[in-house]
Amino acid sequence: MNDMPTPASIGLSREDLPNSYIGRSVPRPNVPKLVQGRATYTDDVAVPRLVHAAFLRSPHAHARIVAIDTAAAAKVPGVVRVFTGADLAKVCDPWVATLEHLKGMKSAPQYPLPLERATWQGEPVVAVVADSRAAAEDGVAALAVEWEPLAAQLDMETALDPGAVVIHPALGDNLVFTRTAEKGDVAAAFASAHKVVEATFVTGRHTGVTLEARSILADYNRAEGTLTVHHSTQAPHMMQGVFAKQLRMEEGAVRVICKDVGGSFGIKVHVYPDEVAVAAMARIMGRPVKFVADRFESFVSDIHARDHRIKGRIAVDAEGKILGFDIDDRTGIGPYSVYPRTSAIEGNQVVNLCGGPYDFANYRCTTTVVFQNKTPTCQYRAVGHPIATAVTEGLVDLAAEALGMDPIEIRRRNLIRDDAYPYTSPPGMRFEGLSHHAALAKLLEMVPVERIRADQAEQRRRGVHRGLGFASFIELTNPSPFMYGIGGARISAQDGATVRMDPDGSVVVLSGVTEQGQGTDGILRQIVAHGVGVPVERVKVITGDTQTTPYGGGTWACRGAGIGGEAALQSAIALKQQILQVAGTMLQAAPGSLDIVMGEVVERETGRARMPLGELGRIVYFRGDTLPKDLARELVQTRHFITKEYPFAFTNGIQASWVEVDVETGIVKLLEHWCVEDCGRVINPLLVDEQVRGGIVQGLGGALYEHCVYDEQGNLLTTTMADYLVPMSAEMPEMHVGHVETPTNESLLGAKGAGEAGTAGAPAALMNAINDALRPLGARVTEQPFTPARILAALGRI
Amino acid sequence: MKWPAFAYERASTLQDVWRLRAEHGEGARLVAGGQTLLATLAFRLSEPSVLVDITRIEALRGVTVQGSTLRIGALTRHAELGRDPLVARHAPLLAEAVPYIAHPAIRNRGTIGGSLAYADPAAELPACVVALDATLVLASPAGERRVAAREFFTGLLETALKPDELIAAVEVPAATPASRSAIVEVARRSGDYAMAGLAASLSLGADGRVSAPRLVYFGVGNGPVLAAGASAALEGKALDAGAIAAAQAALARDIDPPSDLHGPPEMKRHLARVLTARALSRFLPAAEAAS
Numbered sequence A: 001m002n003d004m005p006t007p008a009s010i011g012l013s014r015e016d017l018p019n020s021y022i023g024r025s026v027p028r029p030n031v032p033k034l035v036q037g038r039a040t041y042t043d044d045v046a047v048p049r050l051v052h053a054a055f056l057r058s059p060h061a062h063a064r065i066v067a068i069d070t071a072a073a074a075k076v077p078g079v080v081r082v083f084t085g086a087d088l089a090k091v092c093d094p095w096v097a098t099l100e101h102l103k104g105m106k107s108a109p110q111y112p113l114p115l116e117r118a119t120w121q122g123e124p125v126v127a128v129v130a131d132s133r134a135a136a137e138d139g140v141a142a143l144a145v146e147w148e149p150l151a152a153q154l155d156m157e158t159a160l161d162p163g164a165v166v167i168h169p170a171l172g173d174n175l176v177f178t179r180t181a182e183k184g185d186v187a188a189a190f191a192s193a194h195k196v197v198e199a200t201f202v203t204g205r206h207t208g209v210t211l212e213a214r215s216i217l218a219d220y221n222r223a224e225g226t227l228t229v230h231h232s233t234q235a236p237h238m239m240q241g242v243f244a245k246q247l248r249m250e251e252g253a254v255r256v257i258c259k260d261v262g263g264s265f266g267i268k269v270h271v272y273p274d275e276v277a278v279a280a281m282a283r284i285m286g287r288p289v290k291f292v293a294d295r296f297e298s299f300v301s302d303i304h305a306r307d308h309r310i311k312g313r314i315a316v317d318a319e320g321k322i323l324g325f326d327i328d329d330r331t332g333i334g335p336y337s338v339y340p341r342t343s344a345i346e347g348n349q350v351v352n353l354c355g356g357p358y359d360f361a362n363y364r365c366t367t368t369v370v371f372q373n374k375t376p377t378c379q380y381r382a383v384g385h386p387i388a389t390a391v392t393e394g395l396v397d398l399a400a401e402a403l404g405m406d407p408i409e410i411r412r413r414n415l416i417r418d419d420a421y422p423y424t425s426p427p428g429m430r431f432e433g434l435s436h437h438a439a440l441a442k443l444l445e446m447v448p449v450e451r452i453r454a455d456q457a458e459q460r461r462r463g464v465h466r467g468l469g470f471a472s473f474i475e476l477t478n479p480s481p482f483m484y485g486i487g488g489a490r491i492s493a494q495d496g497a498t499v500r501m502d503p504d505g506s507v508v509v510l511s512g513v514t515e516q517g518q519g520t521d522g523i524l525r526q527i528v529a530h531g532v533g534v535p536v537e538r539v540k541v542i543t544g545d546t547q548t549t550p551y552g553g554g555t556w557a558c559r560g561a562g563i564g565g566e567a568a569l570q571s572a573i574a575l576k577q578q579i580l581q582v583a584g585t586m587l588q589a590a591p592g593s594l595d596i597v598m599g600e601v602v603e604r605e606t607g608r609a610r611m612p613l614g615e616l617g618r619i620v621y622f623r624g625d626t627l628p629k630d631l632a633r634e635l636v637q638t639r640h641f642i643t644k645e646y647p648f649a650f651t652n653g654i655q656a657s658w659v660e661v662d663v664e665t666g667i668v669k670l671l672e673h674w675c676v677e678d679c680g681r682v683i684n685p686l687l688v689d690e691q692v693r694g695g696i697v698q699g700l701g702g703a704l705y706e707h708c709v710y711d712e713q714g715n716l717l718t719t720t721m722a723d724y725l726v727p728m729s730a731e732m733p734e735m736h737v738g739h740v741e742t743p744t745n746e747s748l749l750g751a752k753g754a755g756e757a758g759t760a761g762a763p764a765a766l767m768n769a770i771n772d773a774l775r776p777l778g779a780r781v782t783e784q785p786f787t788p789a790r791i792l793a794a795l796g797r798i
Numbered sequence B: 001m002k003w004p005a006f007a008y009e010r011a012s013t014l015q016d017v018w019r020l021r022a023e024h025g026e027g028a029r030l031v032a033g034g035q036t037l038l039a040t041l042a043f044r045l046s047e048p049s050v051l052v053d054i055t056r057i058e059a060l061r062g063v064t065v066q067g068s069t070l071r072i073g074a075l076t077r078h079a080e081l082g083r084d085p086l087v088a089r090h091a092p093l094l095a096e097a098v099p100y101i102a103h104p105a106i107r108n109r110g111t112i113g114g115s116l117a118y119a120d121p122a123a124e125l126p127a128c129v130v131a132l133d134a135t136l137v138l139a140s141p142a143g144e145r146r147v148a149a150r151e152f153f154t155g156l157l158e159t160a161l162k163p164d165e166l167i168a169a170v171e172v173p174a175a176t177p178a179s180r181s182a183i184v185e186v187a188r189r190s191g192d193y194a195m196a197g198l199a200a201s202l203s204l205g206a207d208g209r210v211s212a213p214r215l216v217y218f219g220v221g222n223g224p225v226l227a228a229g230a231s232a233a234l235e236g237k238a239l240d241a242g243a244i245a246a247a248q249a250a251l252a253r254d255i256d257p258p259s260d261l262h263g264p265p266e267m268k269r270h271l272a273r274v275l276t277a278r279a280l281s282r283f284l285p286a287a288e289a290a291s
């Protein structure tokens, strides 16, 4: 694991030195603060003159706002002011979420509060600002809105039919985006195939439930003309740009600060109308306004995801070689594409990723993205991956079944060879280096397949139905500007880090990537300690402040370690070289003959201690007069990093799931789960393993429990934690995580992303395991979540 | 959402309760463990003017045996119910039910009185007290009255409690050597309210014949459902596969489940049949011999 390039060539510490932190499970620095309740979440930020916002949300999926009577609300004790859409439109421009590279994509202008119509149940319509949140809610209760309910377009399947309700008449129809990728000769491949199997898959609409709900505190200072926003977000620099643009301000006049953020999962990287409304109200009132979503609001207003129906076919020859995939995906995204990433990316990812692990020639995949009157959907952890993986791996298992072939064998025959790279997939994804076969081999070392199959047969005789399922996957990480930037979005794919040494020899790193509980701070600290040569305890990490950190994209699409980590490593190495320059002068030694180990300048060859960094700091900062006049002594370095060779650093892996299905109750018991993944360089094995485990849990959640259920009028029924079932520890299986390391050559660090691998593969592995259990009973499920009702129905018991 | 504004009063005696109720009328609401009430207040579905905390009232506490009756004070917490030796001995069904109720933090606060008063149709304890043919002791300024558990639950979240009453205790006939009881349920996650559940009690004679069977289903109707047909199908029968099948068949007429987020009525019917077999199989001679 510690096979870093040689220190001589890149100036890194030697691997046997105590401050070689890359590849070690170092505890992360923020844990004591988080577990002792000393974190500062947005809701903990105390400012004078604070007022609180609450929103009246549309009780209808689709309705015209006939009249809003605010008189009674304004008189409620504690209420300071009431804002309608028209009030906010005076200071805030609407946004349209499209990307130029998604050809033909369209969406409608979205205001912080709508002017004429509400288009989903839960859309914020009127805001009340008061001395307390409770008083603001009293104010909301006193509002009188006259609605004219309109027919709602809920079903994505009928959204493009002639009789459909067109949600934005100016757009002509409900089509947001469609794209077909085609390669080879699909018709011929399917015509000549030994077997063709097909199935329809459904992935359930669900959402990312963060422990800390969406929160924002915006303060407009009239004296300075500045807007300061404390925000629970993943992308502070992006939000700085958004607030500035929508509120017609200079970007430099807006500061976004994220102290502690309690989970994100992609939910907190989007522009939410209620949050922009808060900034607009602060702008108007010239005082701080806070909004913290409660759970009801979170469920109806946080983005949802994964509302897809996918029809798929696979063609194989008699040896089990995959000849082609033919896939038709449809997704409903709510009434607006979400700004600025857009809601077409998930469908686009399905097109990019289906068939991803396999070597095959013929491919056709279409996604059709439509509007509907439900909560908007957008990017959530592992965007599109679990969908593409479920379809691909579901079809591969069906093909194996049709051929009478073992599911491991069919994968072995079709996975892209480990020596085939660089490789371009049929939809045009370029892979620098993947390790499917090594991962499969590693997985088979971990999963006792023979023992499991024997147990399965034995249990069957006793009427107990167990199943084993596999799922290979690829994961897109370290995105370049090809993801958003080329489409015109001000979403930064580069990231920067500034590393400095202070007089006492301690080191501070300021980074543009952000921390939401996953340990970004921890790996940045390790990388910088490693790069400079100091104990980790001597490194302080600062993230989440647009005014102090280098400009960057924040944390999303698994880029924190690969992009932000590389920037930190480069600046740490640069700082080390600068320190050694100064040390060489002070010690009258060639800088190249010196090294820094555990905060001490040493002789490179012998390791003999020459000078602690604190002494060097003392001279540089307080006795600079003793150094040569022309000696450069800036003990601060900044580097930025962007990937250049590949649009994305793909990773890969494979999962296995072992389950027991109670065929009388339809309850699935998760017995054991395995994942082998290849995220390139592992910086902190413990953190990577926990990312994979957490990701698996979230994947299993979507496949088994989590579901945003609507009634026929478009009302969301699952608005409490009792109705929206998140996975809980008691039901989770024992999870085993293994690694293969194929570092990317784009960076010195070689790290790719690890945060989404678990989520990408878990639903498919689980589906295949359930179907393996059900196969002798002639039943199969392809519709997530795999609820007892669906399993019992598949079994013909209800 | 935030709670509506309300006042808080702590009652030390039943007299305090009567006085506070007289003062505040319908605006007064009792709070015991708060595990249901406080959550629903945040929904702002009701807006009481004052919460009357009854948890310090000594008269509502404690578990005692009087003759062949086990008396459980209304303030007995779920966790206490689960570890009380008298409950384990005289009403093992209640002890067996406790792990199914929510999670430890909630069981440490929630009370049996609160659970029975709230009468959630998917809750365990209402079904158990009906299965055990318990009696609820209701107190009011006028004194006490006793209501059979099966008559206490009158509809969806509705009970026989009058506005001036509270639940003081539950009286359960103590188990005899012939008593058998079981609780089984299907929930998607441990601690969740059941999709369907069954609290069953019966007597098994030396001859292996069933008497006084009470199969009470929860999560399948407006409240605990005492399945008359299924119970009758067992009465006087030797417990065997045939008797169990007869009970399952009779069940079709006993329950009329609504659909809910988990699935259609047919699923609940199916689960109720499955649970019937699972509960009763425990009392088959072979199973009893094995345990």
Ligand SMILES: Cc1cc2nc3c(=O)[nH]c(=O)nc-3n(C[C@H](O)[C@H](O)[C@H](O)COP(=O)(O)OP(=O)(O)OC[C@H]3O[C@@H](n4cnc5c(N)ncnc54)[C@H](O)[C@@H]3O)c2cc1C
Pocket (backbone or CB within 6 Å): B029, B030, B031, B032, B033, B034, B035, B036, B037, B038, B039, B074, B075, B100, B101, B102, B103, B106, B109, B110, B111, B112, B113, B114, B115, B116, B117, B118, B122, B123, B124, B125, B161, B165, B166, B167, B168, B191, B192, B193, B194
């Ligand atoms: C997350 C969660 C999961 C849960 N899961 C389950 C579950 O699986 N199964 C289950 O059965 N329960 C479950 N519960 C509910 C829990 O058991 C409650 O504790 C119980 O239902 C109510 O008891 P309480 O003492 O907390 O009542 P409170 O919340 O204090 O009161 C509930 C109602 O009863 C009234 N009341 C209370 N005591 C009396 C009395 N002595 N006389 C008259 N009226 C009274 C109150 O005025 C109020 O209207 C769950 C609760 C939560 C929060």
